Amino acid sequence: MSRILMKGNEAIAEAAIRAGAVYYFAYPITPQSEVGEYMSRRLPEVGGVFVQAESEVAVGNMLMGAVASGKRAFTSSSSPGISLMQEAISTMAAARLPVVLINIMRGGPGIGGILPSQADYFQSTKGGGHGDYRVLVLAPSTLQESVDLTMLAFHLADKYCNPTMVVADGMIGQMMEPVQFPEDYKEEPLPPKDWATTGCRGRAPRIIKSLFLDPAMLETNNVMLAEKYKLMKQNEVRFEAYKINPQNRILLVAYGTMARICQTVIDELAEENISIGLLRPITLFPFPGKEIFAEAVKPNIKAVLTVEMSMGQMVEDVEAAVQGRKPVEFYGRTGGIVPTPEEVRDYILKILAKKTPAVKSWKG
């Protein structure tokens, strides 16, 4: 199939269909409403069902039932809508239900605004809902990657029986880029869904639940979940290194569209013989902390700079990864304002001009 021009929201919707999603529940919200519009047109063609729910709370509960049946189901929303689904996400994590969620992030907190943002990093990677659980979080930076990661999200959700989220700022949802869908999509083998509630005639009933009144059983469930998160950390860390080399003087860490702003800056500074590298987390959970540490401690690196469309969220994971070995700087804009390459460039030059690092190097 040749390359076609798609809007991010459409590309994500088509990718979900190609990955075999047959149930979609959603409530419209800018800047992701085109996903629902596209699904309303396309899902009937593949024998799927789209229910526009009365609220995002209902969406969460509809997803729970649909995913429990063993079929692939997903939703898409934007920040405030994802907030409303948190109870269901926590429940699905506890009950090991492989749901896929798409969050096309907009400015918050509260109703905020409709312009792009990356301020749901905490929400998606640190829980959002209650209890000891993690969500697998994938963060595309191009529309092709949005297609690939959406398809991967369904696979990983099934592989780990865990809620999996694709997070992208509103620009990814709204912008247009050429994309290509795989000719014939094949997945690695997955475990059978021997837990699915498909009707118990001729077999023992299956119960999917998150209520454990016996404290020992609840703790066992938490320990088993934690084991699974450990496996994810071992197997699923994904990142991209851009122009990383021993001459780098600053290590940039940015995800999604912010990584593209950083790439523009890196290319321009390279022409002025200023060597900067970028490590772009593709999975936000599990986070590529070890990889960031390995680059940050290289002798020529003066500081690590995190660029986000937030007041500083991922930077906390970067600080944890760097372990005080190098100064960690932050540059961010919020409210829907997108940092320009010029601002990032100026900030990098400011760091390079500083005489002493803000944090003293740790001598080990």
Place this chain on the structure above:
Amino acid sequence: MNQVTFPVLDKRVIIFAGAYGSGKTEVAVNYAAGLAATCSEPVSIIDLDVINPYFRSREAALSLEAQGVRVISPHGEMCHADLPIILPEIRGEIERSEGKVVLDVGGDNVGARVLSSLADSFGRGYEFLIVLNARRPFTSTVTGSLKMIHDIEISSRLKFTGIISNTHLIDETTTETVEEGYRLACAVSTEAGLPVKFVSAVGEAAKRLDPETIGVPVFTLKRQLLKPWEEKDRAARSSKNKGGLVLCRV
């Protein structure tokens, strides 16, 4: 090399409509700027996009105003809203007797519905043009394009007067992409009985088009709605994001 001329359309009101993502806004913005550069009359552009929350013609307002184009779009913080705002001055602008008016309409029949409320104002002095991009999912075939024409005509209560062949893949657009789109536009033209008014394409692809192949004027586009990382003009970058609070630790 092709003759790159500005395809002046005689009518006072020029309306660009079409499927989502066909490139209406880029064509409309470029066309308004082209009119301002070639005509002595005043030129205005009306942002009638009630569908998209981002990447609308109002985002090119600064550059358009600098080129002598009056931009009519929601004021103040409402310019960022995703509400179907139809300013009262739009009807006045359409019904005026002098000057050129370009209308940038939101995508699909949903976006074109806004025109039906204004349909009585247009009289006979307008061009209603469907912008076609053969690389978009729902207009990649003659059947799909004819359906789009039909749906938009019904919701807008207006009849199209021509086709703009604007097939592109943004920065992956080649001469072949444009030619392939032109072939589709010609097939749609025959079926729908509408003339292809011009082919629009970005600079490099437009320059290499063979005039033997393309039988209509070619309008060269300069991309106005760049993604933030694509803006190479450092002065243009610096003029953005003024007035906001900048967060940093240095």
